[in-house]
Amino acid sequence: MRITQGAFSFLPDLTDDQIRAQVQYCIDNKWAVSLEFTDDPHPRNTYWDMWGHPMFDNPDAAALMMELNACRKLYGDRYIRVVAFDSSPGWESVKLSFIVNRPDEEPGYRLDRQEAAGRMIRYTTRPYAADRPAGARYG
């Protein structure tokens, strides 16, 4: 099951040139771009691991592409996303976030139902991949 988080996730995967163009757009808008990766893509898991620092003062997208390729080399079997932060209001807020790398196989989520008092049902979703220990979840 293909996970759909962030922008462009209902489109086919972006090519490197398309990623570069999007990142350049972010940089031209004075947003700080950074890379994050995870192997726990639960929608409520907002805190992914950071790949290096946010790139505050790189005027060209080639810098991010270089880091992206380095990140793919190490974590090519995980989810990687580009996050663009806008600090112009005086605080950092996410302006754009999109997935740029995903595992070859995405096993999807299991829906658990828990019966509670008074026939109430509590639902929870668990990624199948999360059954395996962190670091060994995909591939």
Add this chain to the structure above:
Amino acid sequence: MPAPAFAETELPQAAAPAAIDLREEFETSGVKDVLAELDRDLIGLAPVKRRIRETAALLLVERARRRMGLAHETPTLHMSFTGNPGTGKTTVALRMADLLHRLGYIRKGHLVSVTRDDLVGQYIGHTAPKTKEILKKAMGGVLFIDEAYYLYRPENERDYGQEAIEILLQVMENQRDDLVVILAGYAQRMDRFFESNPGFRSRVAHHINFPDYSDDELLRIAEQMLEKQNYLFDAKATAAMADYIARRRAQPHFANARSIRNALDRTRLRQANRLFESAKGPLDAKALSTISGEDITASRVFALPPGKGEGK
């Protein structure tokens, strides 16, 4: 390399979809403006200007070939600027970034100027991220490494400079489209640096040598600098400045245009002092902006016996 005769350069006839007027390209791409500015703003440096013209011609032709779908290869644009201090290497590098940007060989056209300290770290594992950080900042533009030979310290085999060199070489080779590197420094030491780092020599295509300025050129540079700051020499001051340049050259640590700039800064200080002490009543704009002979002849250079020190 052919002479920079843009109009006469013959276009390859075969398989050309359309003709490209190089003269028009030259004018519309803004290259003409950059070269004209270079001619106007930079005094002397004739061989440097000639090399830049040649490079611009080559790049224009390459670009025309690419548009016509002819076989082309992104030319290697890494350069080395050699010359004594104060001969305009940084200034020309800035213009070069502008030129390459207008020709479309770099995307942003900014210049990141660094020295060894910006690239090489203090302890193990510090160098690679530092160098990469600088490289990322320079991407899409020009990385200007001043006194590049300091990167290589043969006397200390555990020096981290070697690590920076390796990363630099790798990026210079693999990301030629993203970044142009200009190495700068004194001619002799750069030669030695290239000898001990053959990787650099083969990756740097253009070696441009910056000659020293003549006394005459330095005087014109001084006048130009003053003009930018809305100052001017009176007749005696011009003569004194010419004398000053000849004397200053004979002394150690002469740094061409930079020495002149420093001298002018001190001259302005003395002029301000003189005005302050001698002025009786209000001063007009002319008095405030005129440098007179005594402001220059008060310099320490005139007190020393001529020809003292190492000389040139």
